[in-house]
Amino acid sequence: MSLLTVWPEADGTAPVLRTAEPSAIAEALAPIGVRYEQWTADQELAPGAGQDEVIAAYRTEVDRITAAEGYILVDVIRLQPSDDPEWPAKAAAARQKFLSEHTHDDDEVRFFVEGAGIFYLHVDGKVYAVLCEAGDLLSVPKGITHWFDMGAEPSVAAIRFFHDEDGWVGDFTGSGISTRFPDFDAIWAGYTESAA
Numbered sequence: 001m002s003l004l005t006v007w008p009e010a011d012g013t014a015p016v017l018r019t020a021e022p023s024a025i026a027e028a029l030a031p032i033g034v035r036y037e038q039w040t041a042d043q044e045l046a047p048g049a050g051q052d053e054v055i056a057a058y059r060t061e062v063d064r065i066t067a068a069e070g071y072i073l074v075d076v077i078r079l080q081p082s083d084d085p086e087w088p089a090k091a092a093a094a095r096q097k098f099l100s101e102h103t104h105d106d107d108e109v110r111f112f113v114e115g116a117g118i119f120y121l122h123v124d125g126k127v128y129a130v131l132c133e134a135g136d137l138l139s140v141p142k143g144i145t146h147w148f149d150m151g152a153e154p155s156v157a158a159i160r161f162f163h164d165e166d167g168w169v170g171d172f173t174g175s176g177i178s179t180r181f182p183d184f185d186a187i188w189a190g191y192t193e194s195a196a
């Protein structure tokens with residue numbers, strides 16, 4: 001399951017669209033150049049599995065995406081709650097990195113293979129919050145203003161594709177818009193309640 005919520009950029013309290021229907025999500029995102037697809041992500045990942053293991057588990061999907069779109073670098077972001085005393089600081093730093101509005105010079109393709117996270121796309125006077133879960137493939141054109149939230153207790157794994165060997169580079173806009181919209185934890189609470 002996934003969820004799309006759309007608000008006017010001036011008001012993060014009154015959504016103009018809220019849908020968990022995959023075809024409706026894809027249809028709403030297509031006009032802004034965003035590709036949303038549901039693939040299958042059902043590989044069992046060991047708790048300590050790192051980049052190489054995750055990429056190996058999804059080799060077929062990784063090869064399909066890189067071959068179709070010419071990516072030269074693939075990496076994995078994976079966060080899982082743990083008892084490690086360093087976890088709270090690690091989680092907070094990982095969350096903070098993507099929490100303010102930014103753009104990229106490269107398009108952005110993310111294949112979610114575990115957990116959940118929300119991409120907020122700020123386009124044409126609206127904010128589109130795409131809650132992605134395992135199996136979701138999201139492709140965002142270069143230059144789109146956006147931010148990403150994985151919540152206070154991140155649990156997510158996503159495979160990322162880059163055309164540039166520098167990997168993830170964000171250009172921050174300096175806008176405080178991300179603080180005016182419901183964060184991951186607020187949206188996730190409503191989503192799990194409505195799914196129950």
Ligand SMILES: CSCCC(=O)/C(O)=C/O
Nearest residue numbers: 077098110117147148158
């Ligand atoms: C789920 S991938 C981590 C976030 C990221 O790569 C990005 O570009 C956020 O804007």
Ligand SMILES: [Fe+2]
Nearest residue numbers: 104108146148
């Ligand atoms: Fe991004």
Ligand code: NI
Nearest residue numbers: 098102146170
């Ligand atoms: Ni980004």
